[in-house]
Amino acid sequence: MKKLTLLLGLAVLVFGSWTPAFAYNLWGYQWSSTSISYECDMHGDYTTQCENGKNDWNRSTPVNLTYGGSNAGITTTAGNFGNVSWSGLCNLSQVSGRTILKADIQINTHYTDSYSSLQRKGVITHELGHAIGLAHEDSLGRGGAVMYSNDGRTVYSPTRDDIAGVNAIY
Amino acid sequence: MMDSIKGKMYPLAVFFLGALLIGGVYFSFFAPKEVDMGVSIPHTYSDVDELKKEADLIIEGKTLNKRTWNHQGVPFTLSRVKVGSILAGKPKSKVIRVLETGGMREGKHWTVEHNRVMEKEQDYVLFLRTYEGPVTNEESYVIVGAYQGKFQVEGQRVTPPAEVEKGLAGLQSKNQLITDIKK
Numbered sequence A: 001m002k003k004l005t006l007l008l009g010l011a012v013l014v015f016g017s018w019t020p021a022f023a024y025n026l027w028g029y030q031w032s033s034t035s036i037s038y039e040c041d042m043h044g045d046y047t048t049q050c051e052n053g054k055n056d057w058n059r060s061t062p063v064n065l066t067y068g069g070s071n072a073g074i075t076t077t078a079g080n081f082g083n084v085s086w087s088g089l090c091n092l093s094q095v096s097g098r099t100i101l102k103a104d105i106q107i108n109t110h111y112t113d114s115y116s117s118l119q120r121k122g123v124i125t126h127e128l129g130h131a132i133g134l135a136h137e138d139s140l141g142r143g144g145a146v147m148y149s150n151d152g153r154t155v156y157s158p159t160r161d162d163i164a165g166v167n168a169i170y
Numbered sequence B: 001m002m003d004s005i006k007g008k009m010y011p012l013a014v015f016f017l018g019a020l021l022i023g024g025v026y027f028s029f030f031a032p033k034e035v036d037m038g039v040s041i042p043h044t045y046s047d048v049d050e051l052k053k054e055a056d057l058i059i060e061g062k063t064l065n066k067r068t069w070n071h072q073g074v075p076f077t078l079s080r081v082k083v084g085s086i087l088a089g090k091p092k093s094k095v096i097r098v099l100e101t102g103g104m105r106e107g108k109h110w111t112v113e114h115n116r117v118m119e120k121e122q123d124y125v126l127f128l129r130t131y132e133g134p135v136t137n138e139e140s141y142v143i144v145g146a147y148q149g150k151f152q153v154e155g156q157r158v159t160p161p162a163e164v165e166k167g168l169a170g171l172q173s174k175n176q177l178i179t180d181i182k183k
């Protein structure tokens, strides 16, 4: 009987030790609450488009982005990183398990300075989508989701699909 | 039940479970984890032809060493690559530097579309462009399409990057890739 107990005990430990190992590879992160602080630490039209993107997510989803100053959960910054082949990047700089504690968005002006305001808004709204917890959606094509992976997207606000995604998370 | 776990079976089962437990603990608590960064990219390349048009230099080479640091909160890695064969263009030297977004920081792999930066002492076929920007002062190249123009080489086989278009994802033979490049 002792032997069986040891085997079962080991089996439980094995299961427990392997389970969380696979969660990390997914983009399955989310905030602990739908009320998330943000800051658009940018200039000129970038600030305008960042505010527009933020308003879009607030209007269409349960997420409520509220101004949080320099200690905000989501900060959006614009700077020149050169020709590194990304126009926007969202770095989950602090996570606890699957919970996002801090998300830093960088907009690469090397590309976006020559974009139209609308395309710029598309990149920022896309990155805010990542910061909220969405991954890419390419199967619906350029016009299907603001989470379309490249800047050839033809929508610049969250679509029904993006909204359904946020609703599924929160 | 106990009758079936008898004799040699029992120590084997304990050994097997013990090995799995050590593996599980290692992967959960000690192995480097992966954190993907959510990017928006200017362009998705559909095939070798498109990558080729954008590249200043195409080589097969071996990574020597690398260095990772944060620039404005974003991890970047600069790898030194020994040029093996030149497939197109003219490299600035026999050992070149390649700048990639991501890398190993705080025990985690920071990835772009689940692509890790190049590994040390590994062969790659690389589509490169001269880097223009402030992340490094050292003369360096970047990979066309961030991760899209990077093929890991193992003998005669190549592994295309993750999350690329069908025209690139299907490439498996190094000969095929080189034929496409030289076409």
Ligand SMILES: [Zn+2]
Pocket: A126, A130, A136, A149, B038, B039, B040
């Ligand atoms: Zn993205």
